[in-house]
Amino acid sequence: MNPYTNEELLVQLRAGDRKAFLYLYELHKHGLFQYCLRLLRDGSLAEDALQQTFEKVFSKCSTVTNPSLLRSWIFTIARNEAFGLMREKSTDVSLDDDYVSTDPSALDMLERNEAADGVRSAIEMLSPGYREVIVLREYEGASYDEIARITNSTVSAVKSRLFKARCVLMERITRIV
Amino acid sequence: MNCGEYKEMISVYVDRELVDADAVALFAHLTTCAACRGHLNGMLTLRESIHASQRDDFPARLDQRVGALILGDRPAVPSAARSSAARVIRNKFSIPVSIVLVLLTMAVMGSVYVTSTYFPRHEVIEKNEKQLVYIMELPQVEVKGQAVDTKHIR
Numbered sequence: 363m364n365p366y367t368n369e370e371l372l373v374q375l376r377a378g379d380r381k382a383f384l385y386l387y388e389l390h391k392h393g394l395f396q397y398c399l400r401l402l403r404d405g406s407l408a409e410d411a412l413q414q415t416f417e418k419v420f421s422k423c424s425t426v427t428n429p430s431l432l433r434s435w436i437f438t439i440a441r442n443e444a445f446g447l448m449r450e451k452s453t454d455v456s457l458d459d460d461y462v463s464t465d466p467s468a469l470d471m472l473e474r475n476e477a478a479d480g481v482r483s484a485i486e487m488l489s490p491g492y493r494e495v496i497v498l499r500e501y502e503g504a505s506y507d508e509i510a511r512i513t514n515s516t517v518s519a520v521k522s523r524l525f526k527a528r529c530v531l532m533e534r535i536t537r538i539v
Numbered sequence: 540m541n542c543g544e545y546k547e548m549i550s551v552y553v554d555r556e557l558v559d560a561d562a563v564a565l566f567a568h569l570t571t572c573a574a575c576r577g578h579l580n581g582m583l584t585l586r587e588s589i590h591a592s593q594r595d596d597f598p599a600r601l602d603q604r605v606g607a608l609i610l611g612d613r614p615a616v617p618s619a620a621r622s623s624a625a626r627v628i629r630n631k632f633s634i635p636v637s638i639v640l641v642l643l644t645m646a647v648m649g650s651v652y653v654t655s656t657y658f659p660r661h662e663v664i665e666k667n668e669k670q671l672v673y674i675m676e677l678p679q680v681e682v683k684g685q686a687v688d689t690k691h692i693r
Contacts (some may be wrong), residue, residue, distance in 0.1 A: 383609045391605070395597050409601050416605050481592035499554060500589045506556055525550040532581050535588055 368429035375423040387416060390433065393502045394440050400497040401444040403486055404451075411447055415440040434511040437504070441494070441512055448490070484534040492527035499524060540564070546578050553582045 365385060366374065374382035394415060398408035418439045426435055485496055494513060498504040504512070509520045548565050551557045557565065569576050 380609055380611075384606070387605055387609065391601070392595065392597055395601070396593075399596070405596075405598065409598060409604070412601060413604050413608065416608060420609065477588065478592040478594070481588045482594070485589070485592075496589070500586065501593055506554070521547065521551055521556075524554070525547045528550055528582060528585055529546075531589075532585050535585060536581070 368432060372423075372426060372429040372432060375426075383416075383420060386419070386432075386436075390436055394436065396501050397437065397494070397497050398440055398444045400485060400493055400501075401441070401490055402448060402451075407447050407451065408444075411440060411443040414443045418443070431511070434504075434508045437498070437502075437508075437512040438514075445490075481531075481535055484531055487534070488527055488530060492523060492530065495520060495523045496527050496531070540568070542572060542575055545569075545572070545575050549575065549579050549582055552579075553586055 366382065371382055371386065375386065391412070395408055395412055398411040398415075399405060402408050402411060415436065419436055422439075426432060485493060488496065495509055498509045498512060506517045506520050509515075510517045513520070515523075545565060545568050548557060548561055552562065552565060569579065
């Protein structure tokens with residue numbers, strides 16, 4: 363049972379209630395970690411991104427006024443942190459949607475892996491722009507509106523990106539499933 | 540509407556975000572188009588595969604890191620991100636600092652060169668020596684018939 367409604371949670375967060383922060387963390391930690399992990403493809407960097415996200419949430423939650431936007435606000439912070447780390451790593455920074463990895467070792471791994479691993483590998487081979495909409499929709503169950511807010515995009519762009527990402531995934535996964 | 544547009548609509552349909560009017564049009568098309576029916580099956584299978592591939596690989600140590608942050612105890616060991624942030628700061632400022640140092644060095648060397656070119660030290664010394672000799676060799680001045688000793692004049 364949820365100890366807080368969205369409104370109560372926001373009030374408590376703004377008041378600096380540590381229990382409310384822990385609750386917020388428990389509520390979103392899995393989804394945020396998966397999101398960062400899929401974007402960064404590096405476990406330790408995903409951990410750093412999540413920690414930095416909560417540092418920002420902790421210090422800036424007073425700026426949130428609408429309780430229904432809390433989740434998309436946190437995911438937006440996580441996205442910015444993840445892309446910041448990606449830029450530091452200097453790889454994978456392009457959001458070019460047409461990009462799909464053609465790294466032979468990745469392709470080879472895709473061939474060899476079992477179905478579940480193969481699906482994960484296929485998702486990881488997508489461009490960051492495709493990957494994030496797939497993760498937000500399929501793993502986190504975010505609505506089109508939320509994804510548009512998180513990715514600073516429009517609903518129609520989200521629909522289009524999801525469609526294209528799924529077409530790429532279908533093409534790759536039908537070979538292994 | 541063509542099959543490409545219906546296929547995009549199928550993607551929205553599997554997300555349960557398709558409005559009723561579009562859903563009616565889509566299903567009318569699906570009754571007559573085997574390719575789009577195949578696409579719908581493919582999309583549904585893909586969704587199942589993605590959900591089945593979901594794995595909870597959440598690291599337990601992260602609870603400690605973030606828990607310490609929330610409860611007020613900062614983690615003692617700096618994270619990889621912080622060290623890489625420091626690296627970025629170093630990289631970001633190392634070039635401007637180097638440029639400033641080079642410019643300062645050039646300015647100092649330039650001023651030394653200009654000083655030595657236009658105000659050579661040996662000429663100044665020579666000039667001073669000549670003035671000294673001149674003062675030392677001042678002739679005795681006669682004032683109203685009295686000789687004045689100029690040796691004490693400096």
